[in-house]
Amino acid sequence: MEWKEFEENIRETLEIEDDIAINKADVLENTEYWSSMHALLIMALAESEYDISLTGEELRNSKTLRDLFDLFQSKAG
Amino acid sequence: MSFFTCSNIRLAGIASSVPKKVVKNSEYTYVGEDERNFLMKTTGIVEKRHAPSGITTTDLGEKAANELLDQLGWKREDIDILVLVTQSRDYYLPSSAIILQDRLGLPSTCMAFDVGLGCSGYVYGLSIISKFLQDGQLKKGLLIAGDVSTVSTNFEDKSTYPLFGDAATATAVCYDETAEPIAFEMENDGSGYDTIIIRDGGAKNQLNDSTTQMKNYGPGINRTMKDLELNGLDVFSFSIKEPPKNIRSILQRTNTEISDIDYYVFHQANKLIIETIRKKLKIEKEKVPYSLTYYGNTSSASIPLTICDQIKDEVKHKRILFCGFGVGLSWGSCIVNTKDILCLTPIEF
Numbered sequence: 001m002e003w004k005e006f007e008e009n010i011r012e013t014l015e016i017e018d019d020i021a022i023n024k025a026d027v028l029e030n031t032e033y034w035s036s037m038h039a040l041l042i043m044a045l046a047e048s049e050y051d052i053s054l055t056g057e058e059l060r061n062s063k064t065l066r067d068l069f070d071l072f073q074s075k076a077g
Numbered sequence: 078m079s080f081f082t083c084s085n086i087r088l089a090g091i092a093s094s095v096p097k098k099v100v101k102n103s104e105y106t107y108v109g110e111d112e113r114n115f116l117m118k119t120t121g122i123v124e125k126r127h128a129p130s131g132i133t134t135t136d137l138g139e140k141a142a143n144e145l146l147d148q149l150g151w152k153r154e155d156i157d158i159l160v161l162v163t164q165s166r167d168y169y170l171p172s173s174a175i176i177l178q179d180r181l182g183l184p185s186t187c188m189a190f191d192v193g194l195g196c197s198g199y200v201y202g203l204s205i206i207s208k209f210l211q212d213g214q215l216k217k218g219l220l221i222a223g224d225v226s227t228v229s230t231n232f233e234d235k236s237t238y239p240l241f242g243d244a245a246t247a248t249a250v251c252y253d254e255t256a257e258p259i260a261f262e263m264e265n266d267g268s269g270y271d272t273i274i275i276r277d278g279g280a281k282n283q284l285n286d287s288t289t290q291m292k293n294y295g296p297g298i299n300r301t302m303k304d305l306e307l308n309g310l311d312v313f314s315f316s317i318k319e320p321p322k323n324i325r326s327i328l329q330r331t332n333t334e335i336s337d338i339d340y341y342v343f344h345q346a347n348k349l350i351i352e353t354i355r356k357k358l359k360i361e362k363e364k365v366p367y368s369l370t371y372y373g374n375t376s377s378a379s380i381p382l383t384i385c386d387q388i389k390d391e392v393k394h395k396r397i398l399f400c401g402f403g404v405g406l407s408w409g410s411c412i413v414n415t416k417d418i419l420c421l422t423p424i425e426f
Contacts, residue, residue: 036310039310040309040310040313041119043310043313043314044349047317047318047357048357053317053318055314056310
C-alpha cells in the first residue's frame, strides 16, 4: 500500500478538504479531522476496502497518521 | 459453532409497538451542531422513541401481542408457549413473561419465561421457541422481543443517548408440517462481556451509595454505574468482523448463494455498521431495509420492527436472513422461508 493511495482514502473517508494539509506526523487527537466517530469510519474503511480487521486496541494505540498507515500496511501483508 | 435446523415452523405474524414520544437527534443539544450532524450522518439515526417513566417492554409487548392475536384470530387458550426476550424486565424477579401470560389472558398451561439477551435476542428467541414447537406437541407460541433501553441511557453520554430507542414486538409462531426448515447459526464470546454493560444493579455489583454518582469518562461522556456503557470502538470492530463470517457460514451450510436471499434484515445497530457488512458481503442495497432512521437501535425488537416498518407487504413467500449481534458478545443468523405471514404497521402506545 502506497502512502498516496492511503492519503486519498483517508481524505475521502474523513471528508478532509483538499486545502487542508495532512502529514504522517499529525497527532490524530490534535487534528480537526479526528474524533471517536472518525475512528469508526477508519475501521469501516479498513474492513470494506482492504478486508483488514482492526481492533479497538490497535486504533487506540495509533497516535499519529503514520501509526495508522503502518498499521494498515502491516495488516495488508 | 452452533448450526441447526428446525422443521415444521411457520411465522404466522409480526406486530410491533413503539412509544408515542419522538426524540430527535437534531435537538440533542448536549453536543454542538457540527457533531450532531456528523453523528446523524454516520449512525443514520434521525429520531427515536422514548417510553414514559413506568412504561416497559411488558406494556409495549402486551399491546403488540393483543393486536396480533386479534388480527390473526388466534384464541388465547391455544397459546402453548410465551418467550419474552428482554434486558429491561419489570422486576429483578419474577420473570416479566409470566406477568405477560396473565395480562394477555393466556392459560396457566402456557409455559412462559424470559430470555436475557439484547441485540442478538430475536434470532436466539426464535430458535428457542422453534425448538419447543417443532415436534408438534406444542402448537402455537408467542415470541415477544424488545427493550426500553432509554431508561439506561444517560443524556450526558453521547456514546449511547443518541443511539437507542424503545420498542417491543410480538411474533406468532406455529407448528406447520408444510413449512420449510429454518436454519440457525449462533455464536457468542464472553471475553467481550464488558464491551456493552450496565455495571451496577445485578447480583455482582448491587446498588450502592455510589451507583448514582455521575462520573466523567472522556469528552461528552458522563454517566453513572446504573447507566448503559458502550465501548464504541470495540463494539464496532466486533460488529463488522463476526456477523459477516457468521452469515457466510450459514449460507455455505445451507448451500445458499448471497443472491438467493430476498431480504437481509440486520439488527439496527447503526448505519455505518450495516453498510460496512453489506458492502463486505456484496449484498444489493435494495435487499437491506432500515428502521433505525426513525426508531434508532431498538435492541431485540429491531429485526421484527424493521420488517413491520419497511417491508411488511413484501415478505410473503420469501427467503429472508435475519442477523442479530451485540451485547454479550452474542450474535447469530437464521434463514426463514416465509409462507403466508401477517405483518402489521408499527402501533403507537
